[in-house]
Amino acid sequence: MKDFYANFYSKTFCFTVRYKIIVEYDGSNFSGWQRQKHSLNSIQQILEGAIKNFSNEEVTVYCGGRTDAGVHALGQVVHFDLKKEHKLYVVRNAINYHLRPLPICVLSAETADDEFHARFSAKKRHYLYRIINRYAPLTLDHNRAWQVCQKLDVNKMNKAAKYLIGKHDFSSFRAKDCQAKNPIKTIDNIEILQDNYNINIAISARSFLHNQVRIITGTLVECGRNRLLPEKILSILKQCKRSAAGITAPPYGLYLIRIDY
Structure with missing residues (x-):
């Protein structure tokens, strides 16, 4: 019975916070946005690693526009979910800390509704x-x-x-x-x-x-x-x-x- 209630609680009351960040990067030396099997040099993988380093959570990040190798971004939109809520300036600054010295940075961070999707919500x-x-x-x-x-x-x-x-x-x-x-x-x-x-x-x-x-x-x-x-x-x-x-x-x-x- 104890295991039943623990499982019920975790499924019913397990909340996540969705974050929306604006990202800038020089794509010159990266393999593009999308995660690749034989490369650790994608923007997606590097961002996921930086977020994990500050939050201790495994995340998947989603972007608004996939960019190829060598392509740059001044206003890439990215979203991801965390189980713990953080102050927005902490999210921005902590990710940037773990991105150094790579030419990728988070310009801003905000929370978003659960229905928001960086790719599919774009107009x-x-x-x-x-x-x-x-x-x-x-x-x-x-x-x-x-x-x-x-x-x-x-x-x-x-x-x-x-x-x-x-x-x-x-x-x-x-x-x-x-x-x-x-x-x-x-x-x-x-x-x-x-x-x-x-x-x-x-x-x-x-x-x-x-x-x-x-x-x-x-x-x-x-x-x-x-x-x-x-x-x-x-x-x-x-x-x-x-x-x-x-x-x-x-x-x-x-x-x-x-x-x-």
């Missing part, structure tokens, strides 16, 4: 791709932007981008190993801004296919190089095959900026 994701359009080598922005030496026509890139906004079959703009069952996605906005040598491509949508932003960027750069007419974007979409689109831009120019809920 919109915002990415930024950075291009530096100059011939001189990169110093401060090495591994943080894509250097394109040939002068780009940003007006043509913007014209091409307009054809991608809206709901389309993006089969031509996803990696061959993309596991998404449905290639139809809706892009809400693409904005390309130039400031001297800096060209920033901002893309927003509820969700993306694997490598979609990087393939879009590579294709827009082909338009900027005058190798592809902006109007050809329509033909690329209709062909629904990866070989129709441009190159996949390097990962190190891509940043996950923000996720809306």
Whole structure:
């Protein structure tokens, strides 16, 4: 009888606290977000280890947007559950302490409802791709932007981008190993801004296919190089095959900026 009540109590009154944290990282030397069998160098594994070190609890962390190897984040959203409640500044500071000296940090921490899920509750994701359009080598922005030496026509890139906004079959703009069952996605906005040598491509949508932003960027750069007419974007979409689109831009120019809920 004693074991019955102990088991009943543990199942009925075992509460957990859900934490939502905003994480920033330089993805240059990591294998990407997702935990991997043959690598201990993923952002997910490192965060889980840091949380365990301060809380003495085994946790699984979930992110709002999986990033590939080399991709950066300024506003990655992560959630996890702990059995013990901690002050929010302790959660932030303790995780950061155990992350040192790696280029990963927790910017903020808050509690969330049990129904909140970093991935499935997301309403919109915002990415930024950075291009530096100059011939001189990169110093401060090495591994943080894509250097394109040939002068780009940003007006043509913007014209091409307009054809991608809206709901389309993006089969031509996803990696061959993309596991998404449905290639139809809706892009809400693409904005390309130039400031001297800096060209920033901002893309927003509820969700993306694997490598979609990087393939879009590579294709827009082909338009900027005058190798592809902006109007050809329509033909690329209709062909629904990866070989129709441009190159996949390097990962190190891509940043996950923000996720809306």
